[in-house]
Amino acid sequence: MTDVVALTRGLVGLDTVGKAESEALKLLAPLLEQAGFTVMISEHEPRRGTLVAEWHTGLDVPPLCLSGHLDTVPLGSARWEHDPSGDLDGDRLYGRGASDMKGGVAAIVLAATRIAAATPTRAGLRLVLTAAEETGSLGARHVAGSLLEGPSGPLVIAEPTGNAVVHGHKGALWLEALATGVTAHGSMPSLGDNAIYKLVRAVSRFEEYRFEAGPHPIMGAPTLNVGTIQGGLNTNSVPDRAVATVDIRTITGQDHREVEASLSRAAGPDVRLRPLVDLPPVWTDPEDEWARSVREIVRQVTGRADEPRAATYFTDASVLTPALGSVPTVICGPGEADQAHVTDEWCSVTKLAESVEIFERICADWCGI
């Protein structure tokens, strides 16, 4: 039996920067199969596999689901002081993906294999280890339409939280705003129809736009930002095309189709909106019975009782939570949120071991062991 540090180092040593997640699954699938899990792997493109592993899912109570992603972002252009493929220094394990989130994946897999030595009296387990989270949850979407069948219990996402319990995160709705017009010679603008003027009027209305949804007590208020604007090809023509992109971060209770329709009315008839990214918000009431039980387990293992909080980043839960039937969801993993995507990314070895124990207890509690 391997330990969590060795398994994390094994995963961090594999280059899965937007590719080759299937190589990581070659390390993990045998561990799960030997422990008694039924393992299914589906690739959304060659060598980019997402794994779904199931154990005793046929019991009366639906299985607990644990999930993490196997891809990472690139190393960046700055030089690393530590070997990005798994340098150990004191309590720190360095490497791309140590915090975000190969440490979390290793902790899930080890906890699951340990639990599988027992016989559950109440419910089983389902693991979802995804490809291509960083580029829009493509792996999660891929299995949501195929391998994720049957009822599900709650979902744990092991993204980096320093082992604190996070109850959700904002949604992301990215829109393209397109205005079209009629081109003409720049010296005779009256013969044309200027697309830039139309788009700029809409963008000004976006700046004034106020959401109907009030601030959420923990997530805060929804936000809107116009991030890019492009239009026209040359100075001496009337532009017939102008495009802006808009980044909207939504809170629980906001429906993305309604937000889009409301913004479309605000933009006016000259501008067409089209979604580019559409990831709904995720939120589980801190008073939810299961979420409370998770917080209590974390308090027992870590000695810390954190206030309920929301993450600043979004996760595969935007896809998996609705796919599993809007199940209660928490985000809790051994990585440090502020280490995601940075140079010299590290994860605490102590928190890795803590995380295995947290997941084991959450599983034992749900499965009746």
Ligand SMILES: [Zn+2]
């Ligand atoms: Zn992540």
